[in-house]
Amino acid sequence: MEEELDWRSQSNEDAVVYFMKLYGEEIKRLTFSFVKNWEQAEDITQDVFVTLYTKLDTFRGEAAVRSWIYTIAINRSKDFLRSWHHRKIAFTDKWLPLTAASPTTVEEDVMIQSDNKMLARSVLELPIKYREVVILYYYNQFSLKEISEMTGIGEGTLKTRLIRGRNKLQDIYCRNGGRD
Template sequence: MNTVDEELDWRSESNEDAIVFFMRQYGEEIKRLVFTFVKNWEHAEDITQDVFVTLYTKLDTFRGDSAVRSWIYSIAINRSKDFLKSWHYRKIAFTDKWLPLAASSGTSVEEDVITQTDNKMLSDSVLQLPLKYREVILLYYYKQFSIKEISDMTEISEATLKTRLIRGRSKLQEIFMKNGGQL
């Protein structure tokens, strides 16, 4: 059975089975998306758990107006933005700037893999973009959502998203060149 067929069958399962399926299907993908917002693996894991808890509690409210994947992404994006606006995050970000923590003894496997990829310079450049540009670049190019789908997820007009995509590409090119990249 392929993913599309499995996704169609999730409604016939219990909520617990459906959540297990969604976590297996989208868990890593969502964690990576959240990381692009918060730039910290531990926070990304916590927020990802929160996304799936929310999904579990709201599963019965899913109307089917969009794909389940879009709905999950929408929840993840909103949770990430909420975290970035939170007092807790701002306090941690301020403290980290002024009271640097001792270097950790090791890095996670995901961090090691990311740092060793051929696209490290490009991914670093993307992460340096302001959030409003980074969000649309990641969703459009990396996750291959259409402008319409991104508009539905973020509740931002398609025209604004197109403008952000153009400006984001331009800023990305500037950052990439400044970091030593070549086109």
């Protein structure tokens, strides 16, 4: 992952535009993993970067800006899930494939896309406490320590959730017809 440039010498507008280009898509995928709706994920992502713009001057630098942005995104997503509006939404959108591969044949491409979609649907079936840690750890490649700092959950608890989440994910994936 590209590390942040010296954004402190830029205006807030330029810094936020830079962070949006650098992290925008992964933040949108993260928020989608919580809300399971692309339009809501886009709205929350926009809210994350508005918050970043208004709070950029308060960043203390105790962690990487990426971790701070993820923390904002996680909190905004959880706020949405607790909101009245969320309880009234029907979830119909599908998760896009999370990984890119370079298959050698059309048949392999179709199989990989099918497996990716099945895995993504299986991840979305996980309870939120497991889904959160699985996505942050495996897809966004944060360490357990970083996830702990972002979520306020102890590393031991996160490790347990990661193991249980992985086991549940395997069961769900196999139940949905995935290959072992």
